[in-house]
Every structure is written in C-alpha cells, then in structure tokens.
Amino acid sequence: MKSVRHGGIDCDVHPALPGMAALLPYLDPYWQEQVTVRGIDGLDLSSFPTQMDAHGRADWREAGHKPGSSLELLRRDALDGFGSQLAICNPLYGVLAIYNEHFAAAVARAMNDWITAEWLDREPRLRASITVAAQNAEHAVDEIERRAGDQRFVQVLLLSQDDVPLGNRRYWPIYAAAARHGLTIGVHAGSTYRHAITSNGWPSYYLEDYAAHAQGFQSNLLSLVHEGVFAKFPSLKVVFIESGFTWLPTFMWRANKTWRGVRAEVPWVDRPPSDIIRDHVRFTLQPTDAPPTGADMERVLNQIGSDDMLLFSTDYPHWQFDGDNVWPAGFSDTLKQRVLVDNPRNAYPRLKEALS
Amino acid sequence: MARHIVADAGEIPPGGRKLVTIRGREIGVFNQNGDYFALLNRCPHQGAELCKGTLIGLATSTGPGNFELTRHGEMLKCPWHGWEYDIRTGQSWCDPNDIKARAYPVTVEHGATLVKGPFVAETFQVEIEQDYVVIEV
Numbered sequence: 001m002k003s004v005r006h007g008g009i010d011c012d013v014h015p016a017l018p019g020m021a022a023l024l025p026y027l028d029p030y031w032q033e034q035v036t037v038r039g040i041d042g043l044d045l046s047s048f049p050t051q052m053d054a055h056g057r058a059d060w061r062e063a064g065h066k067p068g069s070s071l072e073l074l075r076r077d078a079l080d081g082f083g084s085q086l087a088i089c090n091p092l093y094g095v096l097a098i099y100n101e102h103f104a105a106a107v108a109r110a111m112n113d114w115i116t117a118e119w120l121d122r123e124p125r126l127r128a129s130i131t132v133a134a135q136n137a138e139h140a141v142d143e144i145e146r147r148a149g150d151q152r153f154v155q156v157l158l159l160s161q162d163d164v165p166l167g168n169r170r171y172w173p174i175y176a177a178a179a180r181h182g183l184t185i186g187v188h189a190g191s192t193y194r195h196a197i198t199s200n201g202w203p204s205y206y207l208e209d210y211a212a213h214a215q216g217f218q219s220n221l222l223s224l225v226h227e228g229v230f231a232k233f234p235s236l237k238v239v240f241i242e243s244g245f246t247w248l249p250t251f252m253w254r255a256n257k258t259w260r261g262v263r264a265e266v267p268w269v270d271r272p273p274s275d276i277i278r279d280h281v282r283f284t285l286q287p288t289d290a291p292p293t294g295a296d297m298e299r300v301l302n303q304i305g306s307d308d309m310l311l312f313s314t315d316y317p318h319w320q321f322d323g324d325n326v327w328p329a330g331f332s333d334t335l336k337q338r339v340l341v342d343n344p345r346n347a348y349p350r351l352k353e354a355l356s
Numbered sequence: 357m358a359r360h361i362v363a364d365a366g367e368i369p370p371g372g373r374k375l376v377t378i379r380g381r382e383i384g385v386f387n388q389n390g391d392y393f394a395l396l397n398r399c400p401h402q403g404a405e406l407c408k409g410t411l412i413g414l415a416t417s418t419g420p421g422n423f424e425l426t427r428h429g430e431m432l433k434c435p436w437h438g439w440e441y442d443i444r445t446g447q448s449w450c451d452p453n454d455i456k457a458r459a460y461p462v463t464v465e466h467g468a469t470l471v472k473g474p475f476v477a478e479t480f481q482v483e484i485e486q487d488y489v490v491i492e493v
C-alpha cells in the first residue's frame with residue numbers, strides 16, 4: 001500500500017443503518033409502535049440507492065448486507081485500510097426528508113443514540129456528525145444541545161439540497177448552536193426531493209441528478225456568504241462533503257466579479273466572496289472530479305489559492321476510486337500532509353483535544 | 357505638471373460635474389458641496405467613461421440586515437460593471453490599493469492670483485475679481 005499515508009483523519013465515512021428495525025431500540029414506545037404498526041420500513045435517501053455500484057465498492061461489500069453496515073468491515077477497509085487515526089461518520093438517512101417534523105426529531109435522536117452505542121462506543125477511532133431534523137430549527141437545536149457534551153460528535157450534518165438555500169435565516173439557530181459548542185457544519189450531497197434537483201427543473205436520468213450536485217453546493221455557497229452567515233458567526237466552519245472542488249476557481253471568480261458590481265445590495269459582505277470562502281468553507285477530497293493530468297490538477301489547486309481548504313476523505317464505502325488510489329495525481333507530499341491532518345484539525349475544533 | 361483653468365467657480369453646481377479635455381485627456385470635474393474633485397474619464401477596469409456614471413453614497417453595514425448609507429454622492433458607479441470609486445481619491449471600493457482611477461488635484465483660485473501665472477486657460481478670459489476651478493495635470 002505505497003500510496004497510503006498513515007495517521008490521517010478521514011473526514012467522510014458512511015456507516016449505514018441496516019433499516020428501521022435497527023432503530024427500534026432507540027425510539028420511545030410511541031414511535032416504536034408507529035413505525036411497527038404503520039410498517040415504516042426504510043428511509044434511505046433516494047440520492048443514494050444502495051444497489052448501485054457507485055454506492056458500495058465491490059470489495060467493500062458483504063453479500064446480503066447494506067454497504068457500510070458492518071463495523072468490522074469499516075475497521076478493516078477504511079480505518080486500517082488507509083491507516084487513519086480518526087474517521088468521521090456521516091450516516092445518511094432520510095431524517096431531513098420526513099414531512100412530520102416530530103417524527104423526524106424522534107428518528108434523529110434515535111440515529112444519534114444508535115451511532116453512539118453501536119459505532120462510537122465500540123471503536124475509539126470514530127467520530128460522528130449529529131443527525132438533526134432541520135425541518136424545525138428548534139428540534140435541531142434541542143438535539144445539538146443533547147449531544148454537545150459528547151466530544152465525539154464533531155459536526156452537525158445537513159443536506160445540500162433542502163427546501164431553501166442554507167444561508168436562509170431559518171437555519172441560523174442551528175448555526176448559533178454549532179458555533180456555541182465548537183461544532184462544524186457538514187453539508188452532504190443529497191436532496192430531500194421536495195423540489196426539482198436542478199435549477200432548471202427535473203432531469204430525466206440518474207446521471208444528471210448525480211452530476212448536477214455541484215449546482216446545489218454552489219447555490220449554498222453563495223447563500224451562506226451573501227446572507228451573511230459568516231459575518232454573523234465568524235468562528236463557524238462549513239464542510240462541503242462530496243461536493244467536488246475543482247469547480248471552485250471559476251465559480252469564485254464569477255462570485256467576486258459580480259460582488260464588485262452589486263455589493264451594495266449586501267453591504268455586510270465587505271470583502272471578496274472568495275476570501276470569505278477560503279476562510280470558512282472546506283471540501284472533502286473524494287469524490288474528486290480530477291482533470292486529465294497531475295499538471296492540470298496542480299494548476300487548479302493553485303487557482304483555488306489556499307492549501308487549507310481540502311480535507312482527506314475516502315467516502316467509504318462509496319466507490320470513488322480503486323484499490324488505495326485515494327490521492328488524485330498532482331498533490332505534493334506537503335499538501336497531502338496538510339489535507340490528511342492539519343486541515344481536518346483546523347476544520348473541526350473538537351478534534352484538537354484528541355490530537356494533542 | 358501644468359495648471360489648467362477648467363471652469364468658472366459658479367459653473368458647476370453642487371452635486372454637478374463637467375467633462376473637460378486637457379491635452380487630449382478627458383477629465384471629469386465634480387463639485388461636492390463646494391469641494392472639487394477631478395478624475396480621468398476612464399475606468400481602470402475596462403476603460404468605460406467612468407465620469408458619466410451615477411454618483412451614489414457609500415453602503416456599509418455592521419452586520420447582516422443592517423444597511424447604512426454615508427458619504428452621499430461621493431462614490432462614482434462605473435456605467436459598465438458598476439464598480440464604485442471614491443471621487444475624492446479615485447480609489448475603487450472593492451480593491452482600493454490596486455484599482456484606482458487617476459485623480460487630479462483641483463483648487464479654486466482667485467483670478468487675481470491666477471493672472472500672476474503660470475497657468476493654461478485656452479478658453480477662459482480670466483477676470484481678476486472672479487473665482488476659477490483649476491486642475492493640475
């Protein structure tokens with residue numbers, strides 16, 4: 001495993017909930033009965049159909065099980081496989097897409113109990129994102145307060161395509177709670193499918209849905225900056241998970257150019273959007289939309305203009321690369337070291353203690 | 357550097373402007389409540405006729421949702437892409453150190469001083485008892 005560098009922090013692994021049955025022990029009797037009597041059997045997000053090859057690498061699958069549902073395999077393939085000292089669990093389940101906000105809050109709470117008992121308590125190298133029901137910020141804040149005492153929760157997880165762009169004030173109580181507790185905001189690719197998944201309406205094919213994810217992230221990036229989230233919460237870091245990052249240079253150029261002409265509309269944005277993005281927003285490594293050559297990648301990294309923004313990730317068990325080729329061509333050893341350890345440490349204030 | 361008389365003092369009303377051509381250069385002269393400023397009529401971005409832009413105030417904020425407007429009429433908004441320039445200095449708001457419109461010193465002087473020279477007044481008959489707007493170019 002020559003390309004593996006040990007001691008990194010894997011900022012995106014996906015333990016999978018096997019199904020609602022696994023959550024029953026963590027739901028209170030009312031919701032246990034609702035789930036059982038109503039036959040609510042699965043809330044997997046449509047964004048990630050598990051039977052698709054891309055959502056479970058063949059050599060990381062176990063026959064008859066959802067990819068990512070085994071701690072043993074995650075230990076072997078993700079933690080040991082890449083020599084990571086820590087990995088951050090981002091369980092993807094349809095909590096954010098449930099219309100009944102009370103049920104959503106109950107499932108979020110159960111998810112966090114489940115990940116604590118069945119993953120964090122059993123593997124000291126694991127950290128996790130807090131699952132929240134962002135449908136109602138009050139519910140989400142309650143859940144953040146409930147978990148904040150456990151330093152193994154390092155992030156609050158949101159989806160990239162929710163009802164409104166993420167700069168909306170509806171989310172601010174969540175950001176305030178995160179800032180208060182030194183939690184990072186993680187935005188994972190995925191849609192609640194309550195509105196068209198592209199800004200032009202519904203596409204016909206899965207391919208379009210998947211490739212258009214960058215659009216959703218880009219809208220969120222503009223929204224977070226221009227609604228003033230970072231002006232309001234100057235300590236807040238936001239991690240875009242599975243957004244890709246090679247689109248950043250041209251997008252930031254466009255944002256800066258537009259800002260120069262119409263910045264009076266948002267006078268709290270008192271420096272170029274790219275500066276704010278570089279200070280506050282981070283991007284996970286995988287999947288990388290890599291250009292054809294390492295030299296091209298070096299140029300893109302140079303245009304991004306900061307060595308602080310990328311965070312190591314395998315996206316386990318999703319299939320983004322083969323073997324242990326987690327590093328796209330064009331990353332220097334110095335940059336790899338930053339991406340593996342320094343950048344995650346700075347993006348997640350709660351990791352500092354574990355790493356000191 | 358030569359001093360050029362470009363207007364009678366009463367000619368440009370407060371908030372008004374006059375475009376003049378000095379040695380082939382178009383320059384906008386602005387009267388901001390009795391203070392005069394002059395900028396080259398060429399935006400450092402892509403060369404628009406900057407001095408034909410709208411005069412606006414400076415929008416600032418103490419935080420999201422807070423809007424303040426100060427320095428009324430002291431910012432010039434380029435007619436092409438809307439970049440804002442400080443008419444006092446020519447500095448752009450978005451990149452004040454690197455993007456600047458060329459600014460020229462302007463004074464208001466008595467005809468009595470001016471007749472002692474040296475100055476250039478191609479189109480002006482200088483009267484001793486009058487005030488004039490003078491640019492150094």
Ligand code: FES
Nearest residue numbers: 399401402434437
């Ligand atoms: S030419 Fe003036 S802003 Fe572009």
